[in-house]
Amino acid sequence: MSLMDWMILLLPLSCVFFMAYRSRRYIHGVADYLAAGRVCGRYVIAVSDITVGLAVVTLVSQVEANYKTGIAISFWNGLLMPITMLFSLTGYCLYRYRETRALSIGQFLEMRYSRSLRIFAATLRTFSETVCNMIVPAVSARFFIYLLGLPYHISIFGQEISTFAVVIVTVLTMALFIIWCGGTVALIITDAVQALMTYPIFTVFVLYILINFSWFSEIAPVMADRVAGESFLNPFDLESLRDFNLFALLVTIMSRILNQASWIGAGSSMAGRTPHEQKMAGVLGEWRNGFSLIFYFLIGAIVLTILNHVHFASEAREIRTALCNRAADEIIFHPEIRKQIADTIESLPEQIHRIGIDEPLSQQNNLDSSYLDSVHEVLGYNGSGNAKFQEFRTLYHQLMLPMTMRHVLPAGLFGLFMLLMVMLMISTDDSRIFSGALTTVQDIIMPFMSVPLSPERHILLVRLVSVGIGIVFFCGSFFMAQLDYINLFCIITTSIWLGGAGPMMIGGLYTRFGTTAGAYASLISGIVISGGGILLQRHWAGLVYPFLTEQGWTKPLGVLLETVSSPFAPYIVWQMDPVKFPINSNEIFFLSMVTGIILYCGISFLTCRKPFDLDRMLHRGIYGDRQEQQPVRKMRSVKTLLSRLVGIDEQYSRGDKVIAWSVFLYAFGYTFMGTFLAVIVWNWFRPWTLEYWSYYFLTVQLLVPSVVAAITSVWFLIGGIIDLRRMFRDLGTRINNPFDNGMVEGHVSLADKMEAPTDCLQRQDGNTQ
Numbered sequence: 001m002s003l004m005d006w007m008i009l010l011l012p013l014s015c016v017f018f019m020a021y022r023s024r025r026y027i028h029g030v031a032d033y034l035a036a037g038r039v040c041g042r043y044v045i046a047v048s049d050i051t052v053g054l055a056v057v058t059l060v061s062q063v064e065a066n067y068k069t070g071i072a073i074s075f076w077n078g079l080l081m082p083i084t085m086l087f088s089l090t091g092y093c094l095y096r097y098r099e100t101r102a103l104s105i106g107q108f109l110e111m112r113y114s115r116s117l118r119i120f121a122a123t124l125r126t127f128s129e130t131v132c133n134m135i136v137p138a139v140s141a142r143f144f145i146y147l148l149g150l151p152y153h154i155s156i157f158g159q160e161i162s163t164f165a166v167v168i169v170t171v172l173t174m175a176l177f178i179i180w181c182g183g184t185v186a187l188i189i190t191d192a193v194q195a196l197m198t199y200p201i202f203t204v205f206v207l208y209i210l211i212n213f214s215w216f217s218e219i220a221p222v223m224a225d226r227v228a229g230e231s232f233l234n235p236f237d238l239e240s241l242r243d244f245n246l247f248a249l250l251v252t253i254m255s256r257i258l259n260q261a262s263w264i265g266a267g268s269s270m271a272g273r274t275p276h277e278q279k280m281a282g283v284l285g286e287w288r289n290g291f292s293l294i295f296y297f298l299i300g301a302i303v304l305t306i307l308n309h310v311h312f313a314s315e316a317r318e319i320r321t322a323l324c325n326r327a328a329d330e331i332i333f334h335p336e337i338r339k340q341i342a343d344t345i346e347s348l349p350e351q352i353h354r355i356g357i358d359e360p361l362s363q364q365n366n367l368d369s370s371y372l373d374s375v376h377e378v379l380g381y382n383g384s385g386n387a388k389f390q391e392f393r394t395l396y397h398q399l400m401l402p403m404t405m406r407h408v409l410p411a412g413l414f415g416l417f418m419l420l421m422v423m424l425m426i427s428t429d430d431s432r433i434f435s436g437a438l439t440t441v442q443d444i445i446m447p448f449m450s451v452p453l454s455p456e457r458h459i460l461l462v463r464l465v466s467v468g469i470g471i472v473f474f475c476g477s478f479f480m481a482q483l484d485y486i487n488l489f490c491i492i493t494t495s496i497w498l499g500g501a502g503p504m505m506i507g508g509l510y511t512r513f514g515t516t517a518g519a520y521a522s523l524i525s526g527i528v529i530s531g532g533g534i535l536l537q538r539h540w541a542g543l544v545y546p547f548l549t550e551q552g553w554t555k556p557l558g559v560l561l562e563t564v565s566s567p568f569a570p571y572i573v574w575q576m577d578p579v580k581f582p583i584n585s586n587e588i589f590f591l592s593m594v595t596g597i598i599l600y601c602g603i604s605f606l607t608c609r610k611p612f613d614l615d616r617m618l619h620r621g622i623y624g625d626r627q628e629q630q631p632v633r634k635m636r637s638v639k640t641l642l643s644r645l646v647g648i649d650e651q652y653s654r655g656d657k658v659i660a661w662s663v664f665l666y667a668f669g670y671t672f673m674g675t676f677l678a679v680i681v682w683n684w685f686r687p688w689t690l691e692y693w694s695y696y697f698l699t700v701q702l703l704v705p706s707v708v709a710a711i712t713s714v715w716f717l718i719g720g721i722i723d724l725r726r727m728f729r730d731l732g733t734r735i736n737n738p739f740d741n742g743m744v745e746g747h748v749s750l751a752d753k754m755e756a757p758t759d760c761l762q763r764q765d766g767n768t769q
Helices: 003-026 030-038 042-053 056-069 072-090 094-100 105-112 115-133 135-148 163-212 215-224 246-258 275-284 290-308 310-331 335-347 369-379 383-398 400-408 413-448 455-479 486-510 516-551 554-568 585-607 614-618 638-646 654-685 690-733 750-755
Strands: 153-156 159-162
Touching: 003 163, 003 413, 003 690, 030 163, 030 455, 030 690, 042 163, 042 275, 042 690, 056 135, 056 290, 056 383, 056 400, 056 413, 056 486, 072 246, 072 275, 072 654, 094 105, 094 275, 094 486, 094 614, 105 115, 105 413, 105 486, 115 135, 115 413, 115 455, 115 486, 115 516, 135 163, 135 383, 135 400, 135 413, 135 455, 135 486, 153 163, 159 163, 163 290, 163 413, 163 455, 163 690, 215 290, 215 690, 246 486, 246 585, 275 654, 290 310, 290 400, 290 690, 310 335, 310 369, 310 383, 310 400, 335 369, 369 383, 383 400, 383 516, 413 455, 486 516, 486 585, 516 554, 516 585, 654 690
Parallel strands: none
Antiparallel strands: 153 159
């Protein structure tokens, strides 16, 4: 990095950490530290959520997926559009959760079910997200080591120290500093400031890519050069894709519906001034991601183009050679094997693939195949060789992005890319660490305390647990092996929680019949199915498959798997493989969700003795107050029905209605009806050529979003600054309630009980045993 790159990186980061340090003055009580005093406006929530949703690991995983499947599969994301739009407009799950005024999911679970479930569910969630998040610092550390070309070891005072460890410590220390300073207040402030910085950076990168790479002569031809059934451009020609296909999209849709409330936790998800303000933040969220989606789309396209187009053949050989050598140096400990791999890779010639003349590429035969096959041959095809090759292949695909960016970005732009990645890394790590700490303290430790802690001790406990979570992340980064694509790894590890949490959360927020027994059954089914899947995936190549081979069971088991999956082919194909477990993470996740729904509903119906009082928990009716009172429903008419469809109620101002209708018309009218359903109908009667599809994706995923992003960037910049100023003022004048600490008595929060003790004398536990 040049001096200019370092200045571009360090000056904005100094501003971010200064804002985090200044947030200390606004922490007066537990609710401030955990929920920013519930005084945040819609724009500051929407803006801060931009960087929380972005991350180094997200970008790397997106490039992995795009490199394997292209952009054609993204067309079918149109199926998600009406779902996400309705969720945002109606405040699905989030509005009701904010009405409970719970400081954590565990507090909600105790109010709705029981204290034992609160502790069990919180422990399960913390374990699941910790296992998943352990790879985040590791992926980020490797990303920066490969991007900067750092050595694997550095000498400090004559001692050899792992660069990997130094980078992870640096990453986690920055995140813990922000958490220690101000908790959720610091997270929201720093995330909002970083988000406002990312917009101009995204703009610079989009312009650089469009100027230096040709869509029609480089990017689109590379995507068009695929065999039938594996198209990167035609969404109607995907039947041979595996892992990231239409069934994976179905699982995503199902999880989006079922698990909308399952990850509510640290950050802005419970910081809105009112439930309506929290809901409007979600509505605005439909507008906020323009530049980030364009950035992800273009970065993935550029990596694919550089590594596969003949114009960049020499650069591609250099990148692949360096990538193989770096990955081998990291995971292979025998010098002679590393040298053999290096010699083999060096002997491979530069690949000149002429699009339209040579055979199209495929998942089985592509420009990476010769490199991966050569490494696999050196490592061997036995159990240990297959296991090591699986690890090598994972690193190879995961680190394509930093190696490519290192070779193509000029000075100045390299510094901007570093700044962007560091900001995305910080915003992700601090949120995930704080989420784990909040759940641990509020839902595992606090329920065992008969006497509430003082606010100072309570906050100190959260800070210390955050440090502990950071230490766990550090240790896990060394010992948690990721043997699959990042997206699939995250799906299978989080499904331990998400496989059974969805029915419990939705049933708790929307039904009166859900019981503790049903919730336990749902969660346990997720543990058994997803946990078993993780163990099989983890030990398949090294232990399970060799054992099956020794017993002579591989062939009959393979026949059984193919027979069971054949009705769902080509989207579900279970075939025996010595390297990878035949059932992928999406399929395991789907099985756990379906089982959880069946068990929750069935057992709850059998064990429900008395309907639960939702009005008490949601502060509605006689339990409501003036500020957060549920609006009175008027008589139905065509106008009111249309308003309900868009999520509009009596709390909406004229400006709110304009925002809601604009989201509805853009998301449903333009995106869903115009660019999805109309295109399906057109192709039903007259299929498009690949050239038409290239024009389509250029327009729909690049040009139109660029215009929208340019408008919303200015809009959100102004709104975010105004809301930040109001947030500072409200935090300074807010009166702290010492009982608002997340504790529950008799299915009622302690804060509510202290405000109106006569309302809560009778324990409402008729359906929770």
